[in-house]
Amino acid sequence: MHQYVIIGAGPAGCIISRMIKKQFPDDTVILIEQSKDVGYQANCPFLHFKYGKHPDAVFVQNMDQIKKSKIDLILDEQISRIDYTQKLVVGKSKQYKFDKLIFAIGQQNTSIPNTIPSRSCAQLRALRKQLQTESTQVNIIGNNMTAILLADSLKDYPTKIYASSAALELDVEYKILELIKKELKSEIVFSTPPTAVPTSTPTINTLTQPHSTFSIKQNMNYQQPSVYAIGSCTYPQTTQQFIFTQAVYILNHLMEKNPPPLQFLNNRQFSLGTRVFGRVGANLTESCKLVTISDSFRAEFMPTHHVVHVHMIVENETGIIRGIQVGSKHDVSQYMQIGALIVGKQMTAAQLILQDFFFQPHFGKPFHLFNVAAVAACGEVPPFEEYK
Numbered sequence: 471m472h473q474y475v476i477i478g479a480g481p482a483g484c485i486i487s488r489m490i491k492k493q494f495p496d497d498t499v500i501l502i503e504q505s506k507d508v509g510y511q512a513n514c515p516f517l518h519f520k521y522g523k524h525p526d527a528v529f530v531q532n533m534d535q536i537k538k539s540k541i542d543l544i545l546d547e548q549i550s551r552i553d554y555t556q557k558l559v560v561g562k563s564k565q566y567k568f569d570k571l572i573f574a575i576g577q578q579n580t581s582i583p584n585t586i587p588s589r590s591c592a593q594l595r596a597l598r599k600q601l602q603t604e605s606t607q608v609n610i611i612g613n614n615m616t617a618i619l620l621a622d623s624l625k626d627y628p629t630k631i632y633a634s635s636a637a638l639e640l641d642v643e644y645k646i647l648e649l650i651k652k653e654l655k656s657e658i659v660f661s662t663p664p665t666a667v668p669t670s671t672p673t674i675n676t677l678t679q680p681h682s683t684f685s686i687k688q689n690m691n692y693q694q695p696s697v698y699a700i701g702s703c704t705y706p707q708t709t710q711q712f713i714f715t716q717a718v719y720i721l722n723h724l725m726e727k728n729p730p731p732l733q734f735l736n737n738r739q740f741s742l743g744t745r746v747f748g749r750v751g752a753n754l755t756e757s758c759k760l761v762t763i764s765d766s767f768r769a770e771f772m773p774t775h776h777v778v779h780v781h782m783i784v785e786n787e788t789g790i791i792r793g794i795q796v797g798s799k800h801d802v803s804q805y806m807q808i809g810a811l812i813v814g815k816q817m818t819a820a821q822l823i824l825q826d827f828f829f830q831p832h833f834g835k836p837f838h839l840f841n842v843a844a845v846a847a848c849g850e851v852p853p854f855e856e857y858k
Contacts, residue, residue, distance in 0.1 A: 472497045474724075475559055475566050477549060478574035479503035482701025484536060486572055486717045491539045493721060500542045500566055502549065502559070507591055508533045554697070570724060573699040577678035585611065585675040588620070597672055601627060612676035620674060630657045698723070758783050758792055761847045765839055778805075780839050782819075784847045789818040791847075794840075808840065819847035 472494065476487045479501050491499045536543050548562045552571070559566040579587035586593045601608075607628040610617050621629050700716045761782045776798055783793035794809035812822060822844035 472569040473500065473567055474498070474570045474572065475500045475502065475568035476572045476574055477502050477559070478576060478701070479508045479536075479543070479545075480574060480576055480701060481509060482576070482713045482716070483572075483574035484509055485713055486574065486700055486720060487541050488535060488539050489717050489721055490724065491541055493725065498542065499539075500544060500568075501536065502544045502547050502561070502566070504546070504548055505591070506545050508536065508543070508545070557696070569696065571697045572720065573697075574701045576701055579675055580677040582611065582675045582677070585673045588674055588676040589678070594674075597674075600672070607671045609671055609673035610676060611673060617676040620676065628657075757787070758785050759847070761843055763839065763843050763846055765842065778839060780805075780843045782840075782843045782847055784819050789820055789848070790816050791819060791822065791844075805839075808838075812840065819844040823848065 474487075474490050474494075474497060476483045476490075476499070483501055483503070487499050487501045490497075544561075544566075547564075549559060550562065551560045552558070553560065557568050557571075559568060559571070577589070579589050586597060588594075597608075600606075605627060607630060608624055610620055610624075610629060610631045612631075612633065617631055617633075621631055698720050700720060701713055761784060762779065764777050764779050766777055778796065778798040781795040781797075782791060784791055791812055794806075794813060796805045796809065817825070823841055825838075825841065825844075
C-alpha cells in the first residue's frame with residue numbers, strides 16, 4: 471500500500487485527491503489544508519460578490535465528496551517543513567509520511583499593507599456584508615483577469631482600479647481596461663508602485679506571486695522524484711478544466727504509464743459584461759510584436775452580427791506565435807482550442823497562413839480569422855517555399 475499526501479484543499483487538491491482515491495481505493499490519501507475551508511478557489515474573489523447572498527454554495531463544492539471518498543481530510547494544519555529524504559510532511563502537531571507528495575497550494579498575494587488580500591475568503595465575506603448595508607467606493611489593485619472580473623462583479627458600486635504600467639504587460643490587457651471604462655464605468659488609475667493606492671476606502675489586492683515555500687516554482691509540474699505540483703501554483707489563475715488536464719497527467723505518472731513531457735497551455739475564457747474573452751500563451755515582450763485584426767463570423771444584416779477581435783503575439787525574428795487572445799460577444803471557446811494548438815505546436819505566422827481548419831470560418835470569406843491574422847503578422851504573403 472502507498473500513502474499519498476496532497477497539500478492544499480482548493481479545487482485542484484480536491485480533484486486530484488478524489489481521482490487518486492478512485493484509482494487506488496486501497497491506498498491512503500491525506501488532504502491537508504491550512505485554513506478551515508474546502509474547495510475555495512481563491513483566485514476568483516469576484517464570486518463572493520457575483521453570486522450575491524450565497525456564494526459559499528459555489529465555493530464549497532467538494533466537502534461531501536471528500537468525506538464519501540474516505541479521504542483523510544486535515545483542516546487548520548500549518549506545515550512547518552518537509553523532509554524529502556525521510557519523506558515526511560511536518561505539521562504543527564503531527565508528521566505525515568508520504569510515498570507520493572502533491573502540492574496544490576496555489577498562489578499567494580503580494581504583501582501590501584492595509585489591503586484585503588484577494589485570497590482571504592474571510593475578509594472578502596466581511597466586505598460583502600459591509601457593502602450590503604452601506605454603499606462605498608472599492609479600490610482594486612492589479613490589471614490581471616481577477617481584477618477585471620472583480621470590477622465586473624462590483625459594477626453596482628463606484629470602483630477604482632489601480633493598474634501597474636509595467637513595460638512588459640500585455641497590451642491587450644490595456645484594451646480590456648479601456649472596455650471597463652465604457653461598460654463598467656470603473657475609473658482606471660495607472661500606479662507604479664501599487665503601494666501608492668490610498669487606503670482610506672476598502673482596497674482589494676489581486677496581485678499574486680508563486681509560493682516560494684517548499685521549493686515549488688512556477689511552471690513546474692514536479693522538481694524531484696515522487697513530488698508533483700498542480701493548479702495555480704503551476705500556472706496562475708488556473709481554470710477547472712485546466713486542472714483536470716493536469717490531474718490526468720499526474721495520475722498517469724502515479725500509474726507508472728510514463729507519459730511524455732507535456733507543455734500545459736492555460737487556455738482561459740471569461741465574460742466581462744456582454745463580452746467574452748479568451749487567452750492562451752505568453753505576454754508581450756520587447757522581442758515580440760502585437761498584431762490585431764477585427765472581423766465578423768456572420769454577415770452584417772444578420773441580427774447576431776458581432777465583431778470578433780483577434781490579437782496575436784509573434785516573435786519578431788522567428789515569426790513563432792507565442793500568444794493569442796480573442797474577444798467578442800460570441801462564444802470563443804472553439805477559437806481558443808485552436809489557439810492552444812497553434813501556440814502549443816510553436817507554429818510560425820508563415821505556416822499558419824495556409825493552415826486549413828476544415829470548416830467555413832466566417833461569412834463570405836475562404837479563410838479563418840487566424841489565417842488573416844497570420845498574413846497581417848507577416849506583412850505580406852511569403853513565398854510558397856516558406857510554407858513547407
